[in-house]
Amino acid sequence: EIVLTQSPDFRSVTPKEKVTITCRASQSIGSSLHWYQQKPDQSPKLLIKYASQSISGVPSRFSGSGSGTDFTLTINSLETEDAATYYCHQSYNLPITFGQGTRLEIK
C-alpha cells in the first residue's frame, strides 16, 4: 500500500499569505496525485488532478506541482474562504490512498 504523508498537519495563516502544502509518497507514483479541499460537513472538492492539472471552476490561486514522490499544493494570496482541510490522493495503484489531511485555519 502506498502511504501518503502530508505536511504540515495544521497551519494558521493570514489572508493574502502564500501557503504550501506538501505530500510525500512512500514510492514513486508518477503524476497520479490529486488534491482535494474539504470544508466542514461538505464532501471533498477536487482542486488539482494529476499533480498539476487545473480544474474548471477552481480559482487560479490554487496550483500543484511535483512528480515521483514529492508533490506540492500552493495557494497564492489566501482568502478567508480557503479555510478547510486539504487532502492528497494517489491513484497510481490499488488500494487508492489519501494523505492524513492538512487543516488550514485563517486568522
Added chain:
Amino acid sequence: EVQLVESGGDLVKPGGSLRLSCAASGFTFNDAWMDWVRQAPGKGLEWVGRIKSKTDGGTTDYAAPVKGRFTISRDDSKNTLYLQMNSLKGEDTAVYYCFTERDGSGIYYPGYWGQGTLVTVSS
C-alpha cells in the same frame, strides 16, 4: 448538471447489514467507474472500493478492512451504484461518499462526488 445522491445511511447494530445507494445523473453512468470512500467522524478519507463499467469487465476491488464483508454493485438501468455492507463493526461508522473515478467519456477524476450518507454502527 451532474448529481450523485447517496441514501440508505442509518443506525445499525454490530453484526448487522445495510445497503447504501448512490443515484447518478447528468453523465453516462453505464460507462463510468464508480468508487466508495468513507470518513469516520473527525477523521480522514478512506477508500472502500470500486466497480468498473460492464464494458471494462464490471470488476470490483476492495480495501482490506472491508473485503469479504462489503459488496459493490451497479444497476445501469437505474443509474445507481450500491454498497452492500454485512457483518458491520463499530469501526465502519462513517460518512460514506460515492465518487466517479472515470466518467462515461473516459475522463479520469472529473470531480463528481456525492454529499455523503451517515452510517452509525452501535448497540
